Amino acid sequence: MRYPAGVSGKPQPSGVARCMKGAALAASLFVAGPVIAMAQSPLQSDDLTPVRFADLAGWAKDDHQAALAAFLRFCGPDARAVDSKDLFRLNQEKKQILCAAAHEATDARIFFENHFEPFQIRQNGFVTGYFEPEVSASREKTGRFSVPLLQKPDGLVHVPEKEQPKGWPKHLSHGRLFEGTLNEMPDRAAIMDGALVDEALELVWLNPIDAYFIHVQGSARLKLTDGSTMRVGYAGKTGHPYSGIAKLLVQRGEGTPEDFTMSGLRHWLEENPDKRDALFKENRSYIFFREVTETGPDLGPIGAASLPLVPGRSLAIDDSSLPYGMPVFVSAGFEDPDAPDLSFQRLMLADDTGSAIKGHGRGDVFIGSGEAAGRIAGEIRHKAVFTVLVPKSAAASLKGRAD
Template sequence: MRVRPHQAFWLATAEAILARRTGSAQAFVEAHFEPFAIVAEGFLTGYYEPLVAASRVREGPFTTPIYRRPPDLVRVSPASPDLPGDGTFAQRLADGTLAPYPDRVAIMNGALEGMGLELAYVADPVDAFFAQVQGSARLRFPDGAEMRIGYHGKTGHPYTAIGRVMIDRGMLPEGGATMQTIRAALAANPDRVAEILSANRSFVFFRERVSMGEELGPIAAGGVALVPFRSLAVDRSEIALGTPVYVETTLPGHGPFDGVTIAEDTGSAIVGPARGDLFMGTGPVAGAIAGEMKAPARLTVILPRGIA
């Protein structure tokens, strides 16, 4: 509330109430909050923090770079219709003018080489791609040390789902695109990896993030560490960060799920009042759930009385 009051318009108003909390959490919420069902049709996906083998230097199989944010990449406010995508990112040229930033194809062809932006290197370009899709990753080096990386800007070009591209190009059946099937198809067709990845012109940059411990996830847009099955990515133009959201849905392989989450993150594909992306945790087990997660959902926001 004190560090990021701008994230939810009701935080400053509710601070005095929240500071007086006494008794059980349930009694406090029942006394001071009220639920509002979102009547739009809800849809929930999942995301996770990949665990990826990496090297600090380019050696052996580790040849695909994970890039820091370039110094000439700037955020534009207000958005410009002359820029691609949502018009919020651009390249600031030497004369101070703005231009579209080089897209994924240009970066894959060496547009950033020689700038010293490499945070680390991974062996599989598909791992690097999915780290960008998830917005974070935990890199594990040969000596056992780890580095957590998190989103730090993008080129601004529109995001294209490669699963849809692979369906259209005959690599996957209609309705058959999950993270697992995408990975399997690309592993079976290594000669087509560059072609498929290039279809998504958007490219994400990272920075090293402080680890809050093994049990918690990465630091995300809300400025706090994500908690498995309790942190939700939302469209922040519809639901302010910091808002409690009660989620009812079905998890693949696990059946019905319901619980209170907190809106703590955002994503370029998360658009709409009842669209959510549930954080599943770190590593391959969480990834297996997140990769299959596509389900109807009912979302209910929980707001202080008198605020809505």
């Protein structure tokens, strides 16, 4: 198949969520969640109901300064340019005005209330959690560490749906360009059976279960046997559709969704080593990784917006629905990790995404790094209400249409 002129092969943003996406990134990847309608276009006025800040339960008690700090990442030199004029997206001039106000703000709550209008998403919401694992690994293959994370092969390109050549499988988002010809990548089963073994793509070696979970989460901190550490992140994918293996187990009567939280799924995999690899192969999506060196050890992994994620403030969303940088107030029925007596009611920033994160009312909360964060993330599967904060420069006409 010839490589179409419209397919540029431009690199895609790296991020925790981008993986699943092959990204449910999160506990949603581990359980059979509710059916969520897929967003086919950006959020529109008919999807929204205007509300008041005073009517947002938990708004007054939130740590608005922490939310402002997360917002300011989009005003720094590392932020991706925001130049689209679509609904909710600001051109550079309006973004600069908003960012100047954010930098000068002395009261974070007043900043948000003075510069944004809240609109509740009408679609029923559902939220899950995700995290950055910390696991042991080896630079060399051993009996314990027998499964590699692979680096991105040469020629891997993104094939946008609108630019797919004639005859290209509609479900494939990526392909491999070789001598001007676009070819389908091998899927997980083929790669596990050695389809890429001759290309020496091995980055690091892990035990099979840890390796699979890192494919789901999209990034990890690795403690290597030689005493060093390494951070790995998403570099690309084969483009095949993602299938949640926990959902498959539920469908086959192996347990209930409640049985297959992250810890429950790991336990099943450990107890059924003879069935493990066959189950892995049913998720055709396969992720490639790179060593991440551009973010410090005290910062979160890099999200799809090309910025370090902030625990408790970063939200993976459907990026066909919401733009990166959009403040979203999330109200859900699980306990706030920092205030166990309170329900989760926080202003977050849309800065990551995932192929399993589909629909206007779907979100994935980044909890943090390590085992404790993983325990919390694995238990989050809750109904939620999402309220987007639209810059006032874009909200005036929108509010009139939504009333």
